[in-house]
Amino acid sequence: MLQVPRRCLTFPKFRRPRNFHPMKIKSPMQLLNLSAIRAEFPALGSDCIYLDNAGGSQVLRRVADRIHDYLITTSVQLGASYAQSQRASEKVLSARRAVAEMINAAHDDEVVMGPATTALMFILTHALLPGIAAGDEIIVTNTDHEANIGGWMRLKQAGAEIKIWEVNRDSLMLELDDLDRILSTRTRWVAMTHASNVLGSVNPVAEVARRVHAVGGRLCVDGVAYAPHRLVDVQSSGADIYVFSFYKVFGPHYAVLWGHRDLLLSLPSLNHHFIGSEDLPYKLQPGNVNFELSWGCAGIADYLHDVGTALGAAGSRRQCMQTAFDAFARHEDRLAEKLLAYLRGQPGVRIIGHERVDEGNRMPTISFVVAGRHSESIVRHVDKFNIGIRFGDFYARRLIEALGLQTQGGVVRVSMAHYNTAEEIDRLIGCLEEVMEVPS
Numbered sequence: 001m002l003q004v005p006r007r008c009l010t011f012p013k014f015r016r017p018r019n020f021h022p023m024k025i026k027s028p029m030q031l032l033n034l035s036a037i038r039a040e041f042p043a044l045g046s047d048c049i050y051l052d053n054a055g056g057s058q059v060l061r062r063v064a065d066r067i068h069d070y071l072i073t074t075s076v077q078l079g080a081s082y083a084q085s086q087r088a089s090e091k092v093l094s095a096r097r098a099v100a101e102m103i104n105a106a107h108d109d110e111v112v113m114g115p116a117t118t119a120l121m122f123i124l125t126h127a128l129l130p131g132i133a134a135g136d137e138i139i140v141t142n143t144d145h146e147a148n149i150g151g152w153m154r155l156k157q158a159g160a161e162i163k164i165w166e167v168n169r170d171s172l173m174l175e176l177d178d179l180d181r182i183l184s185t186r187t188r189w190v191a192m193t194h195a196s197n198v199l200g201s202v203n204p205v206a207e208v209a210r211r212v213h214a215v216g217g218r219l220c221v222d223g224v225a226y227a228p229h230r231l232v233d234v235q236s237s238g239a240d241i242y243v244f245s246f247y248k249v250f251g252p253h254y255a256v257l258w259g260h261r262d263l264l265l266s267l268p269s270l271n272h273h274f275i276g277s278e279d280l281p282y283k284l285q286p287g288n289v290n291f292e293l294s295w296g297c298a299g300i301a302d303y304l305h306d307v308g309t310a311l312g313a314a315g316s317r318r319q320c321m322q323t324a325f326d327a328f329a330r331h332e333d334r335l336a337e338k339l340l341a342y343l344r345g346q347p348g349v350r351i352i353g354h355e356r357v358d359e360g361n362r363m364p365t366i367s368f369v370v371a372g373r374h375s376e377s378i379v380r381h382v383d384k385f386n387i388g389i390r391f392g393d394f395y396a397r398r399l400i401e402a403l404g405l406q407t408q409g410g411v412v413r414v415s416m417a418h419y420n421t422a423e424e425i426d427r428l429i430g431c432l433e434e435v436m437e438v439p440s
């Protein structure tokens with residue numbers, strides 16, 4: 001039976017009002033209508049409290065419906081002359097256009113879709129391999145998820161020298177001065193994350209891009225931990241390549257890699273010999289994209305647009321999406337600060353990342369350790385209350401090792417999304433209060 005800690009009993013359970021219009025917002029203050037928002041995610045009707053969103057977010061009903069619709073109505077091969085195939089082709093192309101619009105790509109053929117960020121990074125670095133010469137320098141960080149490190153490391157086989165931009169162990173930030181010390185005219189690529197999936201910090205990628213471009217290099221940004229919380233703008237990010245996964249952004253296990261058209265055109269084709277290097281994005285999508293997941297992902301853009309218009313936004317679809325993300329950020333900041341304030345008051349707790357939500361520059365991904373406690377013991381206790389959090393290194397293993405936290409089982413990570421409620425955070429805090437008293 002589900003155990004409920006004493007404190008939890010005092011908090012009202014979330015209930016969806018009857019006859020609720022899913023997106024109607026009453027407040028002129030542009031606050032999210034959480035009942036309406038939550039009704040968009042069928043899994044949130046269960047008893048589980050989902051606070052492992054940086055691992056994977058819940059899926060929008062409309063995304064699942066679109067995937068179902070595609071499979072039931074248009075499951076044919078693309079590009080044939082019969083009507084069904086024409087319809088399928090149109091759907092998949094329109095999905096690519098929707099993703100291009102969502103991330104502000106200048107051209108939809110700059111959008112490469114694939115199964116995962118990790119897979120797309122291996123595709124990218126594989127395509128870059130023939131252009132790497134001995135003595136070329138590549139900079140990776142030791143704060144990134146391994147997805148944006150491993151593929152770059154493999155370029156050593158072509159003679160590249162790999163340099164590590166290391167986290168400052170006091171500020172827990174990647175410091176620009178440290179980057180400047182390792183940048184050189186031989187720097188070909190810098191690979192970094194927009195937001196850390198452990199620290200929750202946001203990196204100044206546009207400023208990094210400026211410095212990298214000044215020495216003639218290029219910047220590859222992993223946006224996986226950023227995209228669920230802020231509207232991605234690939235052009236203003238300054239990046240040359242930008243990658244993220246849809247299963248963190250309310251969609252299915254699927255991912256997108258954007259690159260400047262000129263850069264993508266300069267890469268060799270990884271597809272069949274008769275698929276030329278001018279054939280964007282197909283040349284980087286061997287075996288083709290997943291049609292139904294592509295079509296499903298366009299539902300994320302529709303959702304963001306609808307949230308924005310319900311909040312009173314007008315103008316372009318992206319302006320509406322921006323309004324939605326602004327409201328997400330305000331709400332997530334409040335949730336994050338609630339938990340951070342509790343953790344700051346606990347003796348023995350060390351927050352691994354910024355201790356406060358300041359200047360909107362912290363994602364609601366909060367990691368911590370408790371002195372003398374294995375992180376697993378904290379999470380196992382919370383598991384009993386049907387609250388999903390987790391412990392470990394989250395594949396940012398180099399960061400956990402650099403901070404000397406591996407023997408403690410890594411960090412405890414609580415990661416929120418815009419659909420989480422203050423009551424859920426209160427319930428988690430109730431569990432944590434109990435667990436702090438339990439001997440390990």
Ligand SMILES: Cc1ncc(COP(=O)(O)O)c(C=O)c1O
Pocket residue numbers: 054055115116117118119145147148193195196197222224225245255394
């Ligand atoms: C920051 C970050 N980058 C990359 C990845 C890898 O994404 P994928 O599972 O799509 O390969 C993750 C997954 O957790 C992540 O958190």
